[in-house]
Amino acid sequence: MGSDSKSSSTTGKAIVIMGVSGAGKSTIGEMLARVLSCDFLDADDFHPQANKEKMHQGIPLTDEDRNPWLERLRDVLRERITNGTTVILGCSALRKGYREILRFGDPNYESGSYTSLVKFILLDVQAEVLVARLKERAAQGKHFMPASLLQSQLDLLEIDDSEGILKVDAILSPQAIVNYILNTLQQLYN
Numbered sequence: 001m002g003s004d005s006k007s008s009s010t011t012g013k014a015i016v017i018m019g020v021s022g023a024g025k026s027t028i029g030e031m032l033a034r035v036l037s038c039d040f041l042d043a044d045d046f047h048p049q050a051n052k053e054k055m056h057q058g059i060p061l062t063d064e065d066r067n068p069w070l071e072r073l074r075d076v077l078r079e080r081i082t083n084g085t086t087v088i089l090g091c092s093a094l095r096k097g098y099r100e101i102l103r104f105g106d107p108n109y110e111s112g113s114y115t116s117l118v119k120f121i122l123l124d125v126q127a128e129v130l131v132a133r134l135k136e137r138a139a140q141g142k143h144f145m146p147a148s149l150l151q152s153q154l155d156l157l158e159i160d161d162s163e164g165i166l167k168v169d170a171i172l173s174p175q176a177i178v179n180y181i182l183n184t185l186q187q188l189y190n
Contacts, residue, residue: 011084012080012083012087013117013118014081014086014088014102014106014118015087015089015181016090016118016119016120017091017123018099018121018165019092019122019123019124019125019170020094020153020154020157021150022130022134023124023125023170024123025090025092025123026040026042026090029042031174035178036086036088038086038087039080039085039087039088040087040088040089040090041076041090042089043069043092046069046072047069048068050065051065051069067101070102071101073091073105074101076089077105078106081105081117082107089102093120094156094158102118104116105118119164120164121165122166122167123177127150129170134150166181
């Protein structure tokens with residue numbers, strides 16, 4: 001698996017902070033990026049306007065809507081990894097197939113191996129907490145996705161233990177989550 005041999009300091013890495021809307025991907029991703037002195041990218045910024053409008057109207061996205069967006073994200077990750085930089089991406093990455101597309105951001109990734117310079121960290125949180133967070137964000141006008149779409153995201157979420165996804169309890173304080181991730185990063189890339 002080619003990416004294992006690429007452990008020099010000139011090789012970049014991508015850490016995807018994943019989970020459903022309201023899990024804290026942006027908050028944690030921005031904090032982690034500050035500590036690691038790297039860029040944070042919010043996958044929502046890469047959605048075409050048509051996707052944003054669908055979500056704003058409460059219409060769940062289809063794979064046909066998502067695939068070009070995921071491929072664009074993959075290309076951005078590949079550029080960063082190839083240039084030797086580390087990047088944090090906040091992205092729902094709900095399904096195994098979506099994560100597989102993103103893993104190909106590692107130019108040496110072998111399909112289905114799960115050995116990639118693109119690593120995933122799931123912010124795991126109960127639905128009731130998510131609903132409260134989404135309602136608060138909506139009241140502040142901070143997000144285009146309504147709480148009504150949360151169930152469709154929860155229904156899509158697929159986690160396969162063989163993928164090696166780090167799961168973090170997102171009920172913890174943001175600083176505790178970042179500390180936990182920092183303490184675990186070395187294991188993720190070994």
